[in-house]
Amino acid sequence: MKRIGLLSLLACALAGCKSIPPPTPLDQLNPQQARGHEVYQAHCQICHNDRTDTPLAGPALRGIFKKQYLPSGAAATDERVSATILHGRNMMPAQGNVIDHQDLDDLLAYLHTL
Numbered sequence: 126m127k128r129i130g131l132l133s134l135l136a137c138a139l140a141g142c143k144s145i146p147p148p149t150p151l152d153q154l155n156p157q158q159a160r161g162h163e164v165y166q167a168h169c170q171i172c173h174n175d176r177t178d179t180p181l182a183g184p185a186l187r188g189i190f191k192k193q194y195l196p197s198g199a200a201a202t203d204e205r206v207s208a209t210i211l212h213g214r215n216m217m218p219a220q221g222n223v224i225d226h227q228d229l230d231d232l233l234a235y236l237h238t239l
């Protein structure tokens with residue numbers, strides 16, 4: 126009996142214990158999420174992966190709202206992510222000049238599918 130507990134502990138340690146559900150497939154996005162994906166491609170993709178955990182210039186956005194905290198340690202909330210997008214953060218340039226209110230809403234809808 127004890128061995129089973131140990132085995133699952135080991136499996137958990139090997140898997141990193143942070144398996145999160147995969148992103149919604151692109152062909153299953155609703156219209157707003159699909160619009161958000163276009164915004165992501167235009168303004169974020171160059172620095173952020175969305176469907177892998179590999180960092181580019183910035184951290185991967187896969188599972189961004191499925192985890193409790195952002196890479197910086199801040200709470201993963203719409204408010205916090207919106208502020209990062211609009212005002213930038215350290216090496217991340219502010220996007221507020223190229224992203225309007227509608228773009229931001231659509232982008233957030235997409236980021237929630239990751």
Ligand code: HEC
Nearest residue numbers: 168169172182183195196197199209210214215216217220
């Ligand atoms: C020129 C490269 C670049 C672009 C373009 C860019 N980012 Fe970033 N992003 C970064 C870097 C670098 C960081 C790490 C900043 C830090 O915490 O030091 C980052 C961090 C983040 C974070 C994590 C913030 C935190 O608190 O940990 C989020 C979320 C994010 N970016 C979303 C986006 C979205 C959405 C877009 C598109 C609108 C975008 N970024 C465009 C470079 C970029």
